[in-house]
Amino acid sequence: MAPPHFLLVTFPAQGHVNPSLRFARRLIRTTGARVTFSTCLSVIHRSMIPNHKNIDTNNLSFLTFSDGFDDGVISNTEDVQNRGLNLERNGQKALSEFIEANRNGESPVTYLIYTILLNWVPKLAHRFHLPSSLLWIQPAFVFGIYYNYSTGNIIKNLPRIEIRDLPSFLSPSNTNKAAQTEYLELMEFLKEESNPKILVNTFDALEPEALKAIPNIEMVAVGPLLPSEIFTGSESREQSSSYSYTSWLDCKTEYSVIYVSFGTMVELSKKQIEELARALIQGKRPFLWVITDKLNREAKIQGEDETEIEKIAGFRDELEEVGMIVPWCSQIEVLRHRAVGCFLTHCGWSSTLESLVLGVPVVAFPMWSDQPTNAKLLEERWKTGVRVRENDEGLVEREEIRRCLEEVMEEKAEELRENADKWKRLVVEAGGEGGSSDKNIKAFVETLF
Secondary structure, three states: OOOOEEEEEOOOOHHHHHHHHHHHHHHHHHHOOEEEEEEEHHHHHOOOOOOHHHOOOOOEEEEEEOOOOOOOOOOOHHHHHHHHHHHHHHHHHHHHHHHHHHOOOOOOOOEEEEOOOOOHHHHHHHHOOOOEEEEEOOOHHHHHHHHHHHHOOOOOOOOOOOHHHOOHHHOOOOOOHHHHHHHHHHHHHHHHOOOOEEEEOOOOOOOHHHHOOOOOOEEEEOOOOOOHHHHOOOOOOOHHHHOOHHHHHHOOOOOOEEEEEOOOOOOOOHHHHHHHHHHHHHHOOOEEEEOOOOOOHHHHHOOOOOOHHHHOHHHHHHHHHHOEEEOOOOHHHHHHOOOEEEEEEOOOHHHHHHHHHOOOOEEEOOOOOOHHHHHHHHHHHOOOEEEOOOOOOOOOOHHHHHHHHHHHHHHOHHHHHHHHHHHHHHHHHHHOOOOHHHHHHHHHHHHHO
């Protein structure tokens, strides 16, 4: 009997591609299934999956299609809209042809899995009479908030939240109506499904209540979907050898360095950059700050013409008297380093999980999407960090940034590190080979076939 064949479709963004590919590999390792990983050509061209042709497994293959922006350059709102239309039209064509071509072969597609912002995929699965599941790449708690919002009911077992804790697309100040529509349409679709199974990038011990909070929806914890090396301590320095930050960190004392990174999608305003820079200069603690020298997609859409590195030009010398600025680093390598005592983070879910698995306290500095909710969880539920507060204009002032940094590095340092170490043990247990997440994936597949 041929192994099950999963067609896994992911939105073409780094925060979707990385956990999806890791899930594909886990699915293959734990069940022997075949996985066809499908996404846009731009993902390959921008090397989000480096050396994808040489990935060492017979059970993983790739199916790509064009979203019309194969070089990844998206300059304005019209481009975003056109990309969405192309993504759906070309994706449906490519997936339909693939399913048809394999229907009578040795390995027909037996199941579809898709990430958020791809609501057309489960509709396509219905058309071909194929079962499907959502791979939710955010916390189970965030899924509960969206589902709760869509039903208008209060879900038991979920903590109370303030407006500032909501995912940004549900905030009263949200301007991205298209994203809100996508999320809420997805919730409506799932409500019509019969006993849907949601695969969640979390683990049982981290969100026990949230995973069981919604009747008639089975949430399966399949995470943390992080690089396998993170659980073994074998992170390679090959990629980072051209930068000197590792040697710089080696010269610092234990827990003395603040690591600052806002991921690949977030672009800080010039005013916010200056407040953060002044806080770091005045704090006089060594820091490692990742600042890109390229305009990201969001900055281009918003009409900004300065990169973040250009925004700090007036006080770069002052910054480099205290800390180090790099255009890129291996985040896992940095967070694992003994010198790092604090992670000032935008609270993207992958960064949040990495802070937990590596036991690093955080200053939570959320910007958009699920990040405000992740920040609440870090501060109030898991108690591994503190969260900044914005002023009435949405700006986090330098005094507030310094207050939070001092709490994490001094006043609450021991307490936060103890909590972080506790979660580190639990994450490693869940995410290591044969852990609870592997068992959940195996059980999930066994119930399907």
